[in-house]
Amino acid sequence: xxxxxxxxxxxxxxxxxxxxxxxxxxxxxxxxxxxxxxxxxxxxxxxxxxxxxxxxxxxxxxxxxxxxxxxxxxxxxxxxxxxxxxxxxxxxxxxxxxxxxxxxxxxxxxxxxxxxxxxxxxxxxxxxxxxxxxxxxxxxxxxxxxxxxxxxxxxxxxxxxxxxxxxxxxxxxxxxxxxxxxxxxxxxxxxxxxxxxxxxxxxxxxxxxxxxxxxxxxxxxxxxxxxxxxxxxxxxxxxxxxxxxxxxxxxxxxxxxxxxxxxxxxxxxxxxxxxxxxxxxxxxxxxxxxxxxxxxxxxxxxxxxxxxxxxxxxxxxxxxxxxxxxxxxxxxxxxxxxxxxxxxxxxxxxxxxxxxxxxxxxxxxxxxxxxxxxxxxxxxxxxxxxxxxxxxxx
Numbered sequence: 001x002x003x004x005x006x007x008x009x010x011x012x013x014x015x016x017x018x019x020x021x022x023x024x025x026x027x028x029x030x031x032x033x034x035x036x037x038x039x040x041x042x043x044x045x046x047x048x049x050x051x052x053x054x055x056x057x058x059x060x061x062x063x064x065x066x067x068x069x070x071x072x073x074x075x076x077x078x079x080x081x082x083x084x085x086x087x088x089x090x091x092x093x094x095x096x097x098x099x100x101x102x103x104x105x106x107x108x109x110x111x112x113x114x115x116x117x118x119x120x121x122x123x124x125x126x127x128x129x130x131x132x133x134x135x136x137x138x139x140x141x142x143x144x145x146x147x148x149x150x151x152x153x154x155x156x157x158x159x160x161x162x163x164x165x166x167x168x169x170x171x172x173x174x175x176x177x178x179x180x181x182x183x184x185x186x187x188x189x190x191x192x193x194x195x196x197x198x199x200x201x202x203x204x205x206x207x208x209x210x211x212x213x214x215x216x217x218x219x220x221x222x223x224x225x226x227x228x229x230x231x232x233x234x235x236x237x238x239x240x241x242x243x244x245x246x247x248x249x250x251x252x253x254x255x256x257x258x259x260x261x262x263x264x265x266x267x268x269x270x271x272x273x274x275x276x277x278x279x280x281x282x283x284x285x286x287x288x289x290x291x292x293x294x295x296x297x298x299x300x301x302x303x304x305x306x307x308x309x310x311x312x313x314x315x316x317x318x319x320x321x322x323x324x325x326x327x328x329x330x331x332x333x334x335x336x337x338x339x340x341x342x343x344x345x346x347x348x349x350x351x352x353x354x355x356x357x358x359x360x361x362x363x364x365x366x367x368x369x370x371x372x373x374x375x376x377x378x379x380x381x382x383x384x385x386x387x388x389x390x391x392x393x394x
Contacts (some may be wrong), residue, residue: 004289006042006296009373024352031349033380038173038325040239042263042296042372044282045289048238052274052299053283059357062275066093070280074232074247079281081206084169084219085286086230086249086283091272093257094246094263097203097231101128101167104199104229107258109134109164116158116196120174120358120365125167137163140361141175146329148175150183152190161192166196174358174367176320178212181220188217188224198228203246204323206237206290209298214231218249218276226251235284237290239371245275250255297324300370300377307381324371327355331364339362347389350380 012020019037024030043049051355071088079085094100105115105128114137115129129136139158142149159166168187171178179187191198200217208214218225233246250256263269301319304326308315314332335343341354344366355365370377388394 002046002288004043004045004136004292006293007373007374008043010041010043011039017160027345027351029345032345032349033376033383034351035369035372035376036351036353036367037201038236038239038323038369040324040373041373041376042239042293042365042371044239047285047289048240048278050283051277055273055277061273064271064276066271066276070271070276071247073280073283074234078232079095080287082214082216082219083329084216084377086218089208090250090252090256092248092250092260094231094248095244095268095271096235096241096246097201097233098128100231100248101125101199101201101260102131103259104197105134105165107262108134108255110175113165114163115160115165115167116163117358118155119356120200120362121169122173123357123359125169126359129169136359137161138360141172143175145236146316148172148177150179150187152186155187156190156194157194158238159190162194163172163196166191166198167196168217170200170202171208171214171322173204173323174325174355174362174365175345176318176323176325176327178208178214178321181215181357184215184217185224186230188220192223192227196227198224198230200230202230203233203236205232207297207324208322209294209320214322218251219366223376234279234286236359238282238286240275240278240282242276243272243273243275245279247279254284259283295321297371300324300372300374301326303374303377304368304370304381307385311381311385312387314392315384326370328352328366328368329364333388340366343387343391344384347390348384350383372383 019034024036032041071091075086075088111133114135116137117125118141119138124134133224137158139154140152162178218228230249305317316329344350344352353367355362
């Protein structure tokens with residue numbers, strides 16, 4: 001067994017990392033701890049590095065074909081980790097999940113259509129819809145003491161407006177929910193009833209914490225599967241976002257053909273030579289690394305949870321079931337509008353995501369990425385405590 005050291009700090013200032021290099025542009029200063037964009041300040045699995053090294057030593061980086069073993073590895077991983085076995089012939093390559101969302105909106109709806117999703121949610125859902133001249137049809141999640149659930153009455157009322165698409169975040173970013181089979185079944189059956197195609201963003205599906213379980217929407221029933229396009233990727237799981245590779249599972253050839261026509265029209269339908277070997281290595285040989293990563297993430301979550309409870313009672317964290325993204329309720333600080341993000345930036349010296357960027361329901365929240373060394377999390381908590389203590393006169 002190989003032992004990974006996730007507590008070794010890594011300097012990413014020379015990594016061309018968006019999280020670091022674009023921080024000053026986004027937050028107005030460079031002296032912040034960057035804990036915003038959703039990638040990890042952690043080294044990926046050794047088998048992935050070895051596969052990329054071996055490919056690099058070949059020294060030729062021409063047009064790259066995709067062997068059958070590539071999608072077979074993706075499907076075998078889904079079966080092993082989530083008990084769902086998609087067919088390799090129903091899998092399609094994509095540059096990423098967000099480009100896929102954009103393409104599905106473009107190809108499977110019409111300008112002026114409403115597209116349904118639940119908020120607060122990953123902000124790119126809004127852009128994927130609005131950039132193609134469609135309108136977000138948002139349903140707020142119900143929140144009870146930090147626990148989020150689906151408002152099925154509001155959800156059905158929205159579906160009665162006959163949106164052609166429902167974009168599901170499963171598991172949910174930023175609120176950290178793994179949807180239950182019962183919740184997914186009710187959502188899916190309502191979409192079947194009202195004729196909405198389901199686009200299920202399952203990019204966080206491998207980052208499941210504390211004994212929770214991810215259930216793919218397409219695994220719930222055959223009827224629901226026939227209306228579901230599933231978006232997956234190794235990039236979030238194994239910190240490979242810069243390699244730009246996702247896999248999309250379709251229910252039928254008609255949808256595949258329509259989707260592929262757009263991408264092939266741009267001549268964008270191939271892996272690059274490094275994403276090809278990296279993704280296959282991840283799904284064939286990365287499980288040991290992932291299991292150790294999840295234990296590390298759980299430890300970071302528990303540390304933040306206890307630290308807030310002991311030192312910053314004004315900020316509340318409900319323990320997430322998934323992802324490495326903490327949804328911090330900062331409402332008790334009494335900061336309105338722009339005051340909260342400005343306080344986090346200028347007083348706490350942290351670069352976090354403003355909850356308002358996730359749509360209705362995000363006001364008063366900040367999202368923190370704890371996929372980093374424990375020492376980085378400790379530094380962040382110390383900065384946050386000093387800022388809040390000063391504000392509260394402690």
